[in-house]
Amino acid sequence: METATLPLSTIVPEDLKKDNYERWSILIKHYLVAQDVWDVVEPRPTTEETNERVWTKKDALALHAIKISCGAKAFDLIKNKESAREAWKALLDMPNVPVYHYIPRRHEFVTPDIATPNQGFIPSLFLSLSLFAKIHLSV
Numbered sequence: 001m002e003t004a005t006l007p008l009s010t011i012v013p014e015d016l017k018k019d020n021y022e023r024w025s026i027l028i029k030h031y032l033v034a035q036d037v038w039d040v041v042e043p044r045p046t047t048e049e050t051n052e053r054v055w056t057k058k059d060a061l062a063l064h065a066i067k068i069s070c071g072a073k074a075f076d077l078i079k080n081k082e083s084a085r086e087a088w089k090a091l092l093d094m095p096n097v098p099v100y101h102y103i104p105r106r107h108e109f110v111t112p113d114i115a116t117p118n119q120g121f122i123p124s125l126f127l128s129l130s131l132f133a134k135i136h137l138s139v
Contacts, residue, residue, distance in 0.1 A: 015071025021094065028069050032084075037062040041088045059084050066091070 012027045014020060032038040040059040062084035067075055074091060081087040 011065055011069045016069070016074040016091065016094075017071065018094070021091070024070070025091070028066060031069075032062050032065060035061065035065070037065070037084070040084045042085070063087055 011031050012024055014024070016024045029038065029041075032041065037058040040055065040062045063081070066084060066087045067078060070078065070091065074094065077094065078087040078090050081090055
């Protein structure tokens with residue numbers, strides 16, 4: 001399996017800041033999916049399912065992409081993280097990361113001030129297609 005290399009250009013147009021997390025996370029996630037390394041951010045498969053060497057290389061590529069794309073302040077939060085998954089989770093826990101409520105019957109996401117208490121919180125980062133599909137299949 002061949003893994004693509006990172007381009008020398010900037011991966012995302014701006015550094016991660018308190019007010020642009022949603023946009024930044026969408027852009028970096030799409031980049032990591034396109035580079036075929038997003039699976040190292042998601043739960044890790046068992047050793048039987050993947051070659052350890054390939055996994056390690058993909059994880060290093062994804063971690064590097066995240067670290068060089070998040071900016072100096074966010075980098076300080078993740079500089080000691082050893083995996084792309086750990087770094088991604090740490091960035092999700094940053095202050096001011098937006099949280100949305102999903103309303104299943106209306107198939108829409110609303111801000112917390114519009115949602116009612118019985119609706120669940122879903123971090124915008126994890127609104128991936130797989131999670132979205134799981135939500136729709138359970139409706």
